[in-house]
Amino acid sequence: MSMQERIGLKLGEFFDPIYTRDPDGIPFFKMLINGEWFFSVSKKMIDVDTPIDGSVIARVSNATRDEVERAIEVAYGSKPKIRNIPGIERIMIFEKAAHLIMKYKDDFVRTLMLEAGKPKRDAEGEVRATVDRLMLTMEEARKIFGEYIPGDWSDDTTGKIALVIREPVGVVVAISPFNYPLYIASAKIIPALLAGNTVVSKQSSEDPITLLLFARILEEAGIPPGTLNMVTGSGELGDYLVPNEKVAAINFTGSTNVGRRIAKTAGLKKLHLELGGKGMAIVLEDADLDLAAKRCVEGSLKNAGQRCDAISAVMVVESVADEFARKVVDEVRNWKHGDPRDPSVKVGPVINLVAAQRIQGLVDDAKEKGARLLAGGSHKDCYFVPSVIYDVPLVARIAWEETFGPVVTIMKIKSEDEAIEIGKKSRYGLDSCIFTNNFYKMWKVAKRLETGEVTINDLPRHGVGYFPFGGSKESGIGREGIGYSIEEMTQLKTIIFNLEPAGLGKAKKVYL
Incomplete structure (x- = not known):
């Protein structure tokens, strides 16, 4: 069009x-x-x-x-x-x-x-x-x-x-x-x-x-x-x-x-x-890398990355990081970007030019501090090209700031323990996910991450709110979800009935 x-x-x-x-x-x-x-x-x-x-x-x-x-x-x-x-x-x-x-x-x-x-x-x-x-x-x-x-x-x-x-x-x-x-x-x-x-x-x-x-x-x-x-x-x-x-x-x-x-x-x-949120994905060495790459790209690019539950930091164990990054780049090619009126487009523009310029600043800062740009990295007007930035150092702003744009940010880690420690230092605590087939590691991560939601082997998605969601730390107060939202908007009232007039008074104490 x-x-x-x-x-x-x-x-x-x-x-x-x-x-x-x-x-x-x-x-x-x-x-x-x-x-x-x-x-x-x-x-x-x-x-x-x-x-x-x-x-x-x-x-x-x-x-x-x-x-x-x-x-x-x-x-x-x-x-x-x-x-x-x-x-x-x-x-x-x-x-x-x-x-x-x-x-x-x-x-x-x-x-x-x-x-x-x-x-x-x-x-x-x-x-x-x-x-x-x-x-x-x-x-x-x-x-x-x-x-x-x-x-x-x-x-x-x-x-x-x-x-x-x-x-x-x-x-x-x-x-x-x-x-x-x-x-x-x-x-x-x-x-x-x-x-x-x-x-x-x-x-x-x-x-x-x-x-x-x-x-x-x-x-x-x-x-x-x-x-x-x-x-x-x-x-x-x-x-x-x-x-x-x-x-x-x-x-x-x-x-x-x-x-x-x-x-x-x-x-x-x-x-x-x-x-706000800084959705973290953790990819361990035993993960299904095809699944992880597909879900991490979707979690990063869907709605042009403008989601509070978006994946905006992917932490990958070093031994599989290069292979994972190649799969991510291949998957990003399936996400056509452009005019949203074109039925084949999957990534449209971000909301305004200021947003596009802010995202550009995050990507440029990461490149200046040693990250490698594998795809995209630029914008024209409000259209930010779906991007992959690899080996992002912790000193880069994009490692900590909410991206809110179509960027897959990949960081190398030595183990899930390092990812947990990085997560603890984040001001945010909304969503996270882990890709692994090791039950004990997925359970350890789920228990130790300070986030309101941890998803196993899939991207975080609030969807219709069937499951409750909400943040810890600076990601919010309260929980949303089908029933939970109703609870947030109601209050308890206690009505006490004295039944003594009906002969149901206080019982006599029995001393042993």
Whole structure:
């Protein structure tokens, strides 16, 4: 497909209420507060550029502080609207939403390709994963059970019983990153609403359109007005959302630096922070090198490496390092890069030119410090060529910093013990993996690595969240997953019954 072809975002009539077209034909999207789609009174717009060629494909409002605070007020006042809806009715709303997403799948896929630069296969996968997450969360929501605790095992509580139940926390602020603009945001919104909370959502200004389409879907599915509110704008909106005392929980995915700032300013509220990562892969001498090379390349290049669970450091035992590196280079050749509208492309552009330049800086620094470039190593505009850099020394920045780009970084180690020690020195602790057929070594690594997840003989992948994931150290707070996300957005309440009026009072002590 020609890179010179003019790019324009086209949507079906179903989405007409959420945008208008400017005189130049570019769609201008509205925000959603209290069931009303509207433009910000600020009159300020933010351009949404496509990483395909840098052209403007859409515009969104830049919300004012007053509008952000109104969104929170509306969400706070709307809490009874959703928490008092029977759970089965909430599930029916989301069942309808799942059908609507699939009905308008092409609109979602097209938008993801244009605003995020995703190859078609990845965009389709993100839509499928969103529907899968929705369906699985609906099933898990049926398991929001309580607990019965008899009191007769203690002198202090004999004659009493307790019921421990889960209740919604209240207003949840969901702040989402650019790399999976539909899936990550929906994975926050879906469990929050199913658990009976209200939501104020803020998506990255790099690619906010797909999530607005999702909000339109939920609106049509019957979510009560005011229970889901969408604000768009620059990152500074977080400064208005996070400290607000009417917000009960913050669910944030993004950089460690921003997460640290959120933790400092949030005040007394629940925090779920999924932050940066430096996914480590360890390849031992007995590993299936073909499998390891294939999975490490996929883990490094998928979504152009823009994944918090990406493999961004491959540590290989010296005796097999050269052979492994050759297999990696061969595998990288299977990952065609280019215009994401080309169905054969597997690696599209990174999100913007600044990101491409940052990745270039990491690769150049490694080369200057002695690493060998085996493939790629350059970019044109937002298109970073899938790269392999070998024998990377520990003094290189790329050995420690999150890459977030399509680079396979290979480092030599003497044993798994050296890899464990390197891992301990990392500020991050999100994901890791090991390739070996030695049970004792895989178990030792799994036990000693300070990461939230260790995968054996495969790449780390959070997928639809069927397994829980989350970080240690500077990679975050809390756990995400089908049921775990619901737990993060609920709180326990203990209800104690005194049964003495029913003749079930304190038992007499028996002394032996």
